[in-house]
Amino acid sequence: MNSTTPIPIAIIGTGNIGTDICYRLLRDSRFKVVALVGRRSDSPGLHMFKNEVDHLIANGIEDLVPFLDEIDGAFDATSAFDHKKHWDLLANAQKWVIDLTPSKIGRPLVPVLMNKIPIMSLQNSISSNYSMVTCGGQSSAPIVHAISSVATGIKEVEVSSSIAALSAGPATRLNIDQYIDSTEGLSALISDCNKVKAILVLNPAEPPVMMRTTVNISAVSCDLEQAKATAARIVSEVQNYVPGYEMVVEPYLQSLNTISATVKVTGAGFVLPDYAGNLDIINSAAIETAVLHNAHNRSMD
Amino acid sequence: MTDTRLYDVTLRDGNHALRHTLSSKFVTSYCEKADQSGVWAVEVGHGNGLGASSFLVGKSVESDTALLQAARESLKKTKLAVHSIPGFATIKRDLIPAIDFGVDIFRVATHVSEADVSQKHIEYLSNKNVIVHGVLMMSHMIDINGLVAQAKLMKNYGASTVVLMDSSGFFIPKDVSERVSAIKNELDIEVGFHAHNNLGLGVGNALSAINEGASLIDGASMGLGAGAGNAQLENIVAASSRESILNTNVYSFLQMSKLVEETYTDKLPRTTSSSTQSGLVGVFSGYAPQVIAISEELGMDTNTLWKEMAKRKLVAGQESMIREIAQDLMNL
Numbered sequence: 001m002n003s004t005t006p007i008p009i010a011i012i013g014t015g016n017i018g019t020d021i022c023y024r025l026l027r028d029s030r031f032k033v034v035a036l037v038g039r040r041s042d043s044p045g046l047h048m049f050k051n052e053v054d055h056l057i058a059n060g061i062e063d064l065v066p067f068l069d070e071i072d073g074a075f076d077a078t079s080a081f082d083h084k085k086h087w088d089l090l091a092n093a094q095k096w097v098i099d100l101t102p103s104k105i106g107r108p109l110v111p112v113l114m115n116k117i118p119i120m121s122l123q124n125s126i127s128s129n130y131s132m133v134t135c136g137g138q139s140s141a142p143i144v145h146a147i148s149s150v151a152t153g154i155k156e157v158e159v160s161s162s163i164a165a166l167s168a169g170p171a172t173r174l175n176i177d178q179y180i181d182s183t184e185g186l187s188a189l190i191s192d193c194n195k196v197k198a199i200l201v202l203n204p205a206e207p208p209v210m211m212r213t214t215v216n217i218s219a220v221s222c223d224l225e226q227a228k229a230t231a232a233r234i235v236s237e238v239q240n241y242v243p244g245y246e247m248v249v250e251p252y253l254q255s256l257n258t259i260s261a262t263v264k265v266t267g268a269g270f271v272l273p274d275y276a277g278n279l280d281i282i283n284s285a286a287i288e289t290a291v292l293h294n295a296h297n298r299s300m301d
Numbered sequence: 302m303t304d305t306r307l308y309d310v311t312l313r314d315g316n317h318a319l320r321h322t323l324s325s326k327f328v329t330s331y332c333e334k335a336d337q338s339g340v341w342a343v344e345v346g347h348g349n350g351l352g353a354s355s356f357l358v359g360k361s362v363e364s365d366t367a368l369l370q371a372a373r374e375s376l377k378k379t380k381l382a383v384h385s386i387p388g389f390a391t392i393k394r395d396l397i398p399a400i401d402f403g404v405d406i407f408r409v410a411t412h413v414s415e416a417d418v419s420q421k422h423i424e425y426l427s428n429k430n431v432i433v434h435g436v437l438m439m440s441h442m443i444d445i446n447g448l449v450a451q452a453k454l455m456k457n458y459g460a461s462t463v464v465l466m467d468s469s470g471f472f473i474p475k476d477v478s479e480r481v482s483a484i485k486n487e488l489d490i491e492v493g494f495h496a497h498n499n500l501g502l503g504v505g506n507a508l509s510a511i512n513e514g515a516s517l518i519d520g521a522s523m524g525l526g527a528g529a530g531n532a533q534l535e536n537i538v539a540a541s542s543r544e545s546i547l548n549t550n551v552y553s554f555l556q557m558s559k560l561v562e563e564t565y566t567d568k569l570p571r572t573t574s575s576s577t578q579s580g581l582v583g584v585f586s587g588y589a590p591q592v593i594a595i596s597e598e599l600g601m602d603t604n605t606l607w608k609e610m611a612k613r614k615l616v617a618g619q620e621s622m623i624r625e626i627a628q629d630l631m632n633l
Contacts, residue, residue, distance in 0.1 A: 175421075180391050181391065199388060203615075203619065218356075248625050249628070
């Protein structure tokens with residue numbers, strides 16, 4: 001297969017996340033959207049893409065089976081519970097999956113950290129499962145890495161995010177513990193520190209607020225000037241796939257030996273409004289991961 | 302005489318005033334007196350509740366466990382209570398250990414418009430052998446119909462009481478009676494009220510809630526609490542004794558307040574020009590230490606900062622935005 005052939009994919013889930021990915025990929029020459037899978041024929045998400053997607057499937061993943069030969073992989077934007085079933089089916093059919101649920105089944109991937117730390121690497125198997133973890137995970141991980149890489153003896157890592165209440169769907173609200181657990185797991189993985197804490201605050205202000213994530217890292221020693229430089233560099237690298245990612249408070253000494261920094265994420269405003277930076281960053285990471293995985297595996301053919 | 306019960310937040314909201322330095326030693330001496338006073342419950346912990354010790358909102362000097370243990374050992378008649386905010390606390394990490402620890406009352410709190418975030422936590426707790434309250438923080442930031450709808454969600458999840466927190470000290474007595482009576486009229490649920498003293502109305506607002514039939518009233522000895530402090534517990538008791546609306550002994554409450562007064566002489570909250578300003582504009586008064594420190598650091602007026610925070614409708618738990626807002630104002 002040549003590297004300019006569009007990657008044929010399916011999207012499972014027709015909520016905010018699924019429809020935003022579908023909208024973007026239909027306008028992205030690197031992809032071909034073969035199928036969009038929902039669970040109800042009256043789903044507004046399916047209706048939105050009438051005449052734009054070859055197979056609009058209304059009865060769940062079983063009805064995708066006849067078309068599996070037409071796709072290389074899938075984006076799963078359903079729920080952690082449903083993802084397990086979807087993954088069983090897709091792994092069997094030798095497909096890769098980008099998991100946008102907090103199921104923790106796949107290997108966590110933050111695109112900007114690829115090859116910067118050993119665990120963030122692409123998988124050679126065709127049936128690979130990449131977890132996008134959480135929005136707070138995607139927004140905090142680059143900064144956690146930047147500061148950790150210039151600190152010694154990390155004692156504690158804390159990542160707190162505030163997001164617009166309007167951008168937090170029912171699944172996030174119901175599963176806020178899962179969000180915290182997954183985000184803490186990613187912070188521990190990146191910093192190699194087991195004392196981690198994640199906090200999520202929903203802000204209902206009108207007009208809605210942009211997503212903000214603050215990282216605090218306490219260490220035996222850390223060079224503030226180096227932290228500023230590495231953080232600025234990684235922010236500009238993230239901007240290659242999340243244009244609305246920016247530093248709003250650059251690293252400063254919050255207290256003796258504790259460095260703090262804050263980033264803001266403004267959404268690209270495709271299907272979702274610009275305040276939904278939390279959804280934007282996880283979708284942007286998912287698309288970037290699919291591109292990288294396919295480039296990697298095609299070059300190995 | 303009403304059957305209103307008193308709920309003592311000195312050792313939780315007061316921890317804001319102490320910048321989370323509360324010691325288990327003080328918890329022990331306070332709880333020994335509280336247990337003799339007839340107060341229904343004593344709430345203990347970090348100012349933002351279970352699992353909230355953090356860089357974001359402040360680190361506790363002593364762990365939740367150490368503080369709860371000290372309280373549990375000293376409270377025989379009075380119930381032991383905790384405050385808990387989903388997003389900070391999780392069921393597995395914080396609620397389960399607290400249940401095992403013998404906490405009697407769990408208050409699950411959310412910002413007033415976000416009650417649905419409490420669903421899993423309230424449902425989980427209501428299947429355990431504990432008392433569960435739902436708390437709506439910053440309750441002035443929504444209209445009365447909205448308030449009733451949010452209270453109803455918490456009731457449906459299984460909360461036996463819904464507590465309205467005037468977290469900014471924004472209410473006047475009329476606001477309190479309208480809100481308490483609206484919930485009492487429309488929902489079959491007990492109502493609690495939690496005052497702050499920014500406008501000097503803490504005790505007055507508490508009496509207003511009692512008169513509307515609130516069954517649970519929060520107060521703190523010497524008002525020890527965030528910002529301008531809470532309604533003074535001993536003064537709620539003293540003032541209501543004039544109308545014989547509470548069957549309690551003022552003297553034992555004065556012993557509790559005296560202990561706080563003598564131990565934390567330089568930490569006692571009071572209404573200041575800054576806290577009056579934050580109360581008037583309706584911003585969470587727990588932000589006061591950061592607002593004062595950052596204003597001083599950047600050489601700006603606290604009132605300007607409070608007003609801009611109100612304009613941006615900050616909710617509790619957004620300490621990290623204060624610096625950003627201040628920097629914006631100073632064009633840094």
